[in-house]
Amino acid sequence: MSSDRAEGVLLGLACGDALGRPVEFRSAGQIASAHGTLTEMVGHGTWNQPAGTITDDTEQALCIARSLVETGRFDPADVADRFVAWYESGPFDIGGMTRRSLEALREGRSWDEAGEAVWADSPEGSNAGNGSVMRCPPLAVAFADDPAALDRTSRDSSRITHADPRCTAGCAVLNRTIAGLLGDEDEPLASALGATEVPAELDAALRPVARGDAIDDLSTSGYVVHSLQTALHDGLRADTAEDAIVTAVNRGGDTDTVGAIAGAVAGARFGADGLPSRWLAEIDEEPELRRLAGALDGWSGGE
Numbered sequence: 111m112s113s114d115r116a117e118g119v120l121l122g123l124a125c126g127d128a129l130g131r132p133v134e135f136r137s138a139g140q141i142a143s144a145h146g147t148l149t150e151m152v153g154h155g156t157w158n159q160p161a162g163t164i165t166d167d168t169e170q171a172l173c174i175a176r177s178l179v180e181t182g183r184f185d186p187a188d189v190a191d192r193f194v195a196w197y198e199s200g201p202f203d204i205g206g207m208t209r210r211s212l213e214a215l216r217e218g219r220s221w222d223e224a225g226e227a228v229w230a231d232s233p234e235g236s237n238a239g240n241g242s243v244m245r246c247p248p249l250a251v252a253f254a255d256d257p258a259a260l261d262r263t264s265r266d267s268s269r270i271t272h273a274d275p276r277c278t279a280g281c282a283v284l285n286r287t288i289a290g291l292l293g294d295e296d297e298p299l300a301s302a303l304g305a306t307e308v309p310a311e312l313d314a315a316l317r318p319v320a321r322g323d324a325i326d327d328l329s330t331s332g333y334v335v336h337s338l339q340t341a342l343h344d345g346l347r348a349d350t351a352e353d354a355i356v357t358a359v360n361r362g363g364d365t366d367t368v369g370a371i372a373g374a375v376a377g378a379r380f381g382a383d384g385l386p387s388r389w390l391a392e393i394d395e396e397p398e399l400r401r402l403a404g405a406l407d408g409w410s411g412g413e
Contacts (some may be wrong), residue, residue, distance in 0.1 A: 124168045264281040279306065
């Protein structure tokens with residue numbers, strides 16, 4: 111794995127997150143009316159933050175990456191503690207299942223109980239959001255050469271807040287795909303789907319993407335199956351990292367998260383050097399993201 115492509119995963123995630131943040135919840139038509147095609151970091155908009163501001167997607171990915179580097183292993187209890195500390199800092203954006211799970215952690219639930227309890231209390235339609243897949247790519251860099259460990263840690267990282275099998279498998283498939291890209295596999299998504307247990311609904315949504323099919327009715331809702339299908343479609347098909355992120359964000363909907371996932375995938379393909387320097391200059395966390403990616407590249411930690 112090249113250090114440039116390891117950096118690309120984390121920086122691509124942040125670029126997609128920050129580009130999408132000001133237009134989150136807007137439709138494609140609303141984005142087009144306000145921006146034409148949104149290609150630049152802009153301020154204000156949704157959440158009224160300065161240009162280049164990251165959201166919970168990158169902030170939670172940073173929690174995972176810092177935990178890996180500072181503890182030398184994947185420790186889900188430590189990750190959960192960092193999520194709670196982040197939550198207590200008052201983030202402007204946080205998903206519903208994540209918030210409820212972190213509140214359960216604050217009340218004394220263990221890392222492997224909180225997400226399960228929230229999932230059990232959530233009806234179908236609000237129990238399989240994209241809040242864990244958006245933050246999991248640091249694990250793909252750390253465990254790129256250990257598929258079994260990558261699968262386990264990806265699923266456990268999801269379980270902290272999102273215990274639905276579509277979410278836990280979604281993290282495993284996404285991270286196996288990113289690891290495959292870092293290892294120059296020809297068909298990384300197909301390999302990922304064939305290497306781990308995946309719920310039928312998620313498998314059916316991702317098989318056409320793995321075949322390279324063009325899909326006309328892609329959704330940008332916060333449902334994990336929709337988010338992964340759309341982000342992997344754009345991240346794997348685009349000719350450049352910028353095109354992948356711009357395409358994903360301009361679809362509207364959950365723009366920061368779909369953009370972040372597409373950005374991580376595209377970053378693994380094209381590297382940090384393939385990301386626009388004008389975007390990176392706007393992201394305050396860029397030096398730390400590079401440092402953490404460098405520490406995770408060729409990582410010798412463990413579970």
